[in-house]
Amino acid sequence: MARLHLHLLSDSTGETLEMLAKAALAQFGDADVQRHFWPMVRSVQHLERILGDFEDNPGLVLYTLSNEATRDRLEEACRHLSLPHVSALDPVVAALEERLGQQAHGRPGGKNKMDEAYFERVDAIQFTIAHDDGIASENWEQADIVLAGVSRTSKTPTSIYLANRGYKVANIPLVVESPPPPILFKLKNPLVVGLTTAPARLIQIRRNRLLSLNEKTQTPYVDEEVVSKEVAFARRMFADNGWPVIDVTRRSIEETAAAVIKLHQEREARHEAKRPPQTGPKPI
Template sequence: MPRLHLHLLSDSTGETLEMIAKAALAQFEETDIQRHFWPMVRSRQHLDRIVPDLAANPGLVLFTLVNAETRARLEEHCRTIGLPAVPVLDAVTEALETQLGQAAHGRPGRQHSMDDAYFKRVEAIHYTIAHDDGIAYEDWEDADIILAGVSRSSKTPTSIYLANRGYKVANIPLVVESPPPDLLFRLRRPMVVGLTTAPERLVQVRRNRLLTIADGQESTYVDAERVAEEVRFARRMFADNAWPVIDVTRRSIEETAAAVIKLYNEREAREIPPVVGPKPI
């Protein structure tokens, strides 16, 4: 199995760099990747302390450093050691500079500045945590998105992921014996999305869940026929209310969230009235 030391150097939190590395590594199978993560590298002194580890664990260096002096010093060190160093955002930044006709600001962590979008994201996270699993349904009209589905259909992790993207999300478990509050069917502002999954996959997920709680005894919670009926019950509700449905059986949380965002943006685009220009003379 190929082994690689992957060094990630960032002058900010490194979140962007980690996401890029994760997306690229997903294209490779059966590899042993040893990550070395170095966030907040903003001085020559900090960088110089990292160099011995680069030399001791040769591999690939990916970096997002906007300070010209710091990045030049890193590149010099990598040439001396004989390591490839890739500035992962350079191509995108240069293309934007060309298209926009202006130079990039070159300020570390600018994407994490405390602007309106930042505070909107914080508000969304607070709202989403406070409205998990059907809690505080009286405030659902304030949500952007409501996720509905049977137990263990990835509602909560998807909600949290969406909240980190700035969406206020509530979620509601659908239980055959306990109908959801009537308010769910009268909402005007939020978009309600149904999450469904294959019953056999749901049984497997629930069995794994039972192993981590209580004594893990079998129950109707993992009975195949019962689970299939739950899924059918939820699907009927989705169809009766014309809610869009996403099958999460083979989707990651990120993929499910992306599908929800696409549905939300499409709905927003339909509801924006067309711009009417002046009548021709």
Template sequence: MSGDRAKLHLHLVSDSTGETLESIAKAGLARFEGVEAIKHFWPMVRSEGHLDRVIEEITRKPGLIIYTLVDGGVRERLEQRCTSLGLPIVSPLDPTIGALSELLGQVATRRPGRQHVMDAAYFQRVDAINYTMVHDDGAGHDDWEEADIVLAGVSRTSKTPTSIYLANRGYKTANIPIVPQSPPPGLLFGLKSPLVVGLTTAPDRLVAIRRNRLLTLGQAPDTDYVDLGGIESELAYARRLFADHDIPVIDVTRRSIEETAAAIINLVQARADRASDTKAAAIGSDPN
């Protein structure tokens, strides 16, 4: 390949929605610099006739084929055609499924899209999303006790996008802005069920984010909202608040939303593990 950026056609062929393949492709591409990946999505491919139409398009724009196909006939046809065309083809889930099958002593199911069935986890995720949407920016604080997580932080510390991401992982998440002129309700510090997490960031980074936000809204970018001294005071106030109430803090300065959410989920799990260990210890020490 020539030029400053390598161009790659990436064909994602799935008998389901293709979400798994998209995540795998994204993770793989992140390891390479200077690549212009043109992704072609081919979801719900469950018949040989449908596959033949997909292969026609792949032939016009050859590249790497990544696939997840359960049906043996469709899968074999794709593999044979790609081999005859000299195109690279990968089934990324095969090693994992093979290892699980061996360890569990079971043959993997051949039902396409089984991970997307409307089971209890699905409805839990929908419930979490609904809860999170109506508990954004300090709203609905009367029932924060029903949340799994409550995020707190000054304006533009990624509270809302992180909340939405966590909701998609099945966690009911509320969030509240920390404003020195309007302290949060006292009930925030007395919550028993949800884990309260503080989000913070570097002052200069926050100045840039807020200034871009004002420009996007067509507002003057030079206000107290983006004053460095004022922002430093806001962040200091929030840090004192978190320290006074023993609230764990995550610095989002160099973290993506996914990385911040992963750190929060780790805190939730660690808290659950501690509670489980305490309960087990109490049961073990009970003479009855």
């Protein structure tokens, strides 16, 4: 199979474009694709500096550009080089313009401005890193989401993924011999979610982890009976506290995070529905 050079070019961080490309490429599991990532392209001068790579590595160009001059130059260059090029968001924006009855704002980087939302995401990432693996329990109440589960149930990578979506996350390992701090059972603000998996799958993951550390000695960490008891211990805790549970056995990190976000959104919607309606001042 021939290699495809995929050029991703954005006038902002390129996060939206990367997510779109990743979702599309997931439909072609064995494709040989080399990505060339070009973020923050906000001028024709900047674009000119990278067109040489387009010529050296011809392929498909996906772009999100708001500046008309930069966009026109890119499209002209692609036509000259006979490169297929797609403005990734145009069909969606056009459909929204038609339905909303208004024109989209042509602001470079408008999707990912370094505004309040950006800094909130940075804050979320910092919080999540500082509260990994049961650290700083005194701050758990400040979290949006708390993930609990036995070792190797994808707590940390899921937490980081959620943090990149703007959620402050703490994650807590559940160990039979060392119960978590009592504060875990008193949390009010964060949504606590239990992560579980099939014992056989967990043993396989843990064995791979030990092999990566050059540890070949048989330990209780991968003992079938011990692991089954760990998983059962965690499940009882989830049930006793009424926490929602996600089985990560056959889920990717992205799928697990999406399920957590859905639970959080549903919880927020329930809380919103319970709030009394706001009323204006009474007429005199």
